[in-house]
Amino acid sequence: MTPPLAQAAQPLFRFEWVADHLSEIADRLAEHLTLVLAAVGIGLLVSFGLALAAIRWRRLRGVISSVTGILYTIPSLALFALLIPLTGLSLLTAEIGLVSYTLFILTGSILDAIAGVDPAVTETADAMGYSRSRRLLAVELPLGLPIIFSGLRVAAVTVVGLVTVTALIGLGGFGFFILDGLTRPGFFWTTIVLGVIGSVGLAVAIDFALALSERLLTPWARRKAPA
Amino acid sequence: MIRFDRVTKVFAGSSAPAVENLSLEIPAGEIVVLVGPSGCGKTTSLKMINRLVEPNRGRIEVAGRDVRSVSAPRLRQSIGYVIQRVGLFPHRTVAQNIETVPRLLSWEPARIRRRVEELATLTGLDHHLLGRYPSQLSGGQQQRVGVARALASDPPVLLMDEPFGAVDPIIRARLQDELLALQARLRKTIVLVTHDIDEAIKLGDRVALMQQGGHLEQYGTPAELLSSPASRFVEEFLGADRGLVRLDLAQVGQLSLQTVPIPDGTPRLGPQHGLIEALRLILSAPAKAAAVYDNDNYLGLLTLERIVEAVLDRTQPIPVKTP
């Protein structure tokens, strides 16, 4: 892509353009949201599996930590590019890449959450007759929700940003607008600004929604006054 | 009811066993206290009853059945467990905490609800606390919830590990009294661990004094330990004023007295009075004696000499209040 030299002066943001393209913006918003929700949802499930494996087989902990860490450290564009010869320019490529990114954060959070439960509580849970798996579901996970949510929020916000990079493989959500602005002759700031604002706005909204969900799911954390 | 048969436990990474060759029988319907210095294996022994710790050798039986004959979760659903830090589930209300084992046992909701209310009354919990979360309760209230929760499925056995250690002495005394009152009604088999010898003597029908490695130094009624300590260790653990503790345990009416003429100005005592109270009265009396009356029946004169005789007499242990 050879960049043009001088650009005709253009305003940073043209509202009319936005007004004219509302349905396209809505489509891209839907695409962005879908990519994020799918990635975080699948990432959470896979991370649960990894966390349970790490608890059950202590030896796996190091391996899981290293592999998820490597996936996290590899720059997103490179990760997508590594997948292309395998899975082409598809939703699958994007999702595999995005999910891989969340594993390190989410697996870590789940493990921290479970480890952070008061040992007096887990001991009495055992003593009441909870089996290991029921104890996990009934006691450790609910009590670990704050830490899990904290990890979820970080993962979700990060993924919202990463989705923009998938513009390069034909998707992108709001990233589509950013790429569009870069590839037009003379550049087009409006779509770049739109893309950034859309992505940031979505990140803030999702973060807020998660924070709200956490409050709703942990009613006991709010009542602190002694009788 | 509970039987330890040559039980040994060595934790991985230690050379010395935490509990070595422990054999002990805990009768049904009694409070047996395991007491000793920290690290003596009392808590480990307790935890082997409900298999929170698994012994390396030996066996433990509850009601004639080896504790390993059922799965650990099933075993534990029929044994109550109370610990010092209580371990209430912070994410559940008081009522939901108490319901835990009945829920695991799939009781019908109506039965569960009745049971929760029954237990709240039994343990002296205010009913309006049932909907609150543990973080909203005081320490003493949380302890009560812990006991209620342990008793929810009406288990025959109750295990308690330093249950009153975390509350202040006034509340502790009250909770101890409440436990004794509860036991008078329920007649559970209770195994209680404590490092406090006074608590052991107050609560226990039987006391097992342990040394390092779970070695049983002496196992008997509080009176037996106090009057006939089996070893130097027992003596020292009981403390120098164990004579006085014995005094408090005994009642005036259980001493043999002589029906001699009563000097003027001698105060009266009933047979149910504790000996320490009697001593206090006698020391301030003109003739250093008190007349013991059962209603209008003169039983005899209790002199200072008689009390001293009884305390010092090791061949004839002072009889203790019958439970």
Added chain:
Amino acid sequence: MDFLSEVLDWFANNWDGSAGYVARLAEHLNVSAVSVVIAAGLAIPPAAWIGHRGKGAVLGASLANLGRAIPSFGIVALSLPVTIWLAKRLPFIDSGLGFFPTAVAMVALAIPPIFLGVLTGVREVDQDTVEAGRGMGLSEVQLLTRVELPLASPLILSGLRVAFVQVVATATLGALVAYGGLGRFIVDGFAQHDDVELFAGAVLVAALALLSDWLFRLLARRLPTSRVVSP
């Protein structure tokens, strides 16, 4: 497999020249290092001072969240209008494209992790140690430079590590604003439907990021321990 042997061939044949991967690697490291150094210079002094005063918890958290919410792709693209505008007005910058916007974006993205690392590191230094130093007569600045920053070094280094890896990743996107670097292979390979170049470029970028991360961690382990041993 055929594909892999093609990739290996590519590595064998494309290392030299101004478009070869050695040169691109140099470009990539160049912009990364410069950006991290500038970001560190901008972030460390204020972060250290605020941390020293014991403040900034909310600021730190907000900055971290902000840094995470703004997509790096977006920052790279948005730096273009800025740098193009500046290039017109400043004589020593000849182009608003290429190195300049890439570097601007990278500095912006490197600041939050470095700031947070320094802030948290300094804040978490044992206050008893600081008090002892104050009692010995150290000035506030001396406390910072001789006591707090050294004790905070593991967290500072951790922040620098995260920043550097972030910056290596962003430099890859610089290819979209006419910079070179290793991202060039990915972007060009994509445009020309050359899967081999695409893959090879990706391998190089991934390797660089992982290597940098590893080296920083190794360096962190070499640091004298931050545990305070009371005299």
